[in-house]
Amino acid sequence: MIDFSLSSQQKALLETARDFAAREIRPVAVEYDRDGTYPEEICKKAHQLGLMYTNIPKAYGGTGMSFVEHYLVTEAMNYECCAIAQVIGISHLATGALMIGATEEQKKKFIGKMTESYRSACFCLTEPEAGSDAGVMKTTAEKKGDRYIVNGLKCYITNGVYADLLCLFATIDKSKGTKGICCFAVPRDTPGISVGRIEDKMGHRAMNVAELIFDNVELTKENLIGGEGQGFKLAMMALDRGRANITAVSTGIAQKALDEAAKYANTRVQFGQPIGNFQGVSFLLADMNALTMASRAMYLQVGWMLDNNIRCSTEAALAKLFASDAAMKVTTDAVQIMAGSGYMKGAVVEKLMRDAKLTQIFEGTNQINRMVAGRGILGKTCTLF
Numbered sequence: 001m002i003d004f005s006l007s008s009q010q011k012a013l014l015e016t017a018r019d020f021a022a023r024e025i026r027p028v029a030v031e032y033d034r035d036g037t038y039p040e041e042i043c044k045k046a047h048q049l050g051l052m053y054t055n056i057p058k059a060y061g062g063t064g065m066s067f068v069e070h071y072l073v074t075e076a077m078n079y080e081c082c083a084i085a086q087v088i089g090i091s092h093l094a095t096g097a098l099m100i101g102a103t104e105e106q107k108k109k110f111i112g113k114m115t116e117s118y119r120s121a122c123f124c125l126t127e128p129e130a131g132s133d134a135g136v137m138k139t140t141a142e143k144k145g146d147r148y149i150v151n152g153l154k155c156y157i158t159n160g161v162y163a164d165l166l167c168l169f170a171t172i173d174k175s176k177g178t179k180g181i182c183c184f185a186v187p188r189d190t191p192g193i194s195v196g197r198i199e200d201k202m203g204h205r206a207m208n209v210a211e212l213i214f215d216n217v218e219l220t221k222e223n224l225i226g227g228e229g230q231g232f233k234l235a236m237m238a239l240d241r242g243r244a245n246i247t248a249v250s251t252g253i254a255q256k257a258l259d260e261a262a263k264y265a266n267t268r269v270q271f272g273q274p275i276g277n278f279q280g281v282s283f284l285l286a287d288m289n290a291l292t293m294a295s296r297a298m299y300l301q302v303g304w305m306l307d308n309n310i311r312c313s314t315e316a317a318l319a320k321l322f323a324s325d326a327a328m329k330v331t332t333d334a335v336q337i338m339a340g341s342g343y344m345k346g347a348v349v350e351k352l353m354r355d356a357k358l359t360q361i362f363e364g365t366n367q368i369n370r371m372v373a374g375r376g377i378l379g380k381t382c383t384l385f
């Protein structure tokens with residue numbers, strides 16, 4: 001019943017991703033991290049190879065991969081640098097909401113236009129006073145006849161400076177709570193949108209994160225995705241896919257840290273022998289490998305569930321919290337094994353440890369994912385077998 005083998009086409013896809021990441025991302029990863037360089041040229045090359053809109057159906061200009069394939073490619077790309085790889089894959093959350101809620105006409109218009117040349121999107125949910133509790137957002141979409149006038153501020157928006165399309169969440173009626181929230185597809189050149197503070201971050205430094213300000217931005221029904229009041233539900237459904245994606249991102253980070261640490265343990269000699277011969281080091285490596293393997297199995301399971309239209313909010317939350325905690329532990333242990341040489345700036349594992357931290361924070365902190373999973377377990381929505 002369970003088959004982990006890949007078809008020749010899937011192997012070729014994965015090879016393309018690995019080869020691209022090794023050739024284009026690996027040589028610049030440390031430099032782009034140091035300088036916070038936005039990887040635009042790398043993204044353009046990824047777009048030409050079909051590595052940018054991997055999960056979008058061919059009908060809308062994407063590569064048309066299944067979720068399982070998309071997450072395998074995500075791990076392969078994130079293995080070399082999660083910041084650069086996530087800029088390449090950044091549109092998946094925004095387009096995820098559109099793929100779930102948009103009409104055929106809207107998909108062709110907004111997603112089709114984005115994929116036809118190198119363009120990207122961003123997902124605008126978080127606000128200064130609405131982080132984990134996104135439902136209390138203050139950004140309003142005031143109804144005036146057949147128009148919506150949007151005012152407010154979104155913060156920590158990945159790709160906020162560069163996105164051509166914004167997937168924006170705003171409320172038409174605060175008294176309705178989450179049922180007043182709407183989702184809008186907003187082209188970047190719509191008047192009234194400006195960039196606020198651009199963040200300087202601990203990790204993921206090649207990935208741009210900024211505030212976006214909305215000042216009397218005029219939208220119409222053509223921008224509204226999924227009907228009035230459907231926005232919060234669409235955001236949560238898109239986040240199920242996003243959390244599976246972060247599971248694959250975390251797996252890529254962990255695998256790289258494990259490989260670097262194992263290489264070092266084989267070659268670093270102390271007390272007359274390679275340090276990998278000491279049980280204190282080899283047991284660490286064994287635990288690191290177990291966590292990485294389990295993380296991979298979790299994104300494959302959630303990917304399979306998404307491919308088969310099986311509800312997976314609980315499993316996606318569990319996978320995300322497990323794999324991101326695993327990535328944090330594996331990268332910290334990789335620094336421990338490499339000790340002084342792993343702790344210094346410019347060491348790959350030093351960067352991986354800083355990068356891993358974000359996976360525990362975004363797309364729902366791990367406390368929030370435990371809450372989501374806890375509710376699912378109590379409500380018995382964990383249903384695979």
Ligand SMILES: Cc1cc2nc3c(=O)[nH]c(=O)nc-3n(C[C@H](O)[C@H](O)[C@H](O)COP(=O)(O)OP(=O)(O)OC[C@H]3O[C@@H](n4cnc5c(N)ncnc54)[C@H](O)[C@@H]3O)c2cc1C
Pocket residue numbers: 122123124125126128130131132133155156157158159201204209358361362363364365366367368371
């Ligand atoms: C680099 C980066 C990129 C991001 N990109 C995006 C993006 O593209 N789009 C977007 O919309 N958002 C984005 N975010 C925002 C991100 O999703 C939020 O930071 C996250 O949801 C947490 O919100 P907060 O930072 O306001 O923390 P808070 O919600 O203030 O939480 C603070 C602490 O309290 C804990 N906490 C809160 N409520 C509970 C509870 N009920 N039970 C237990 N613990 C709780 C949290 O887990 C956390 O530890 C990004 C964030 C970062 C750092």
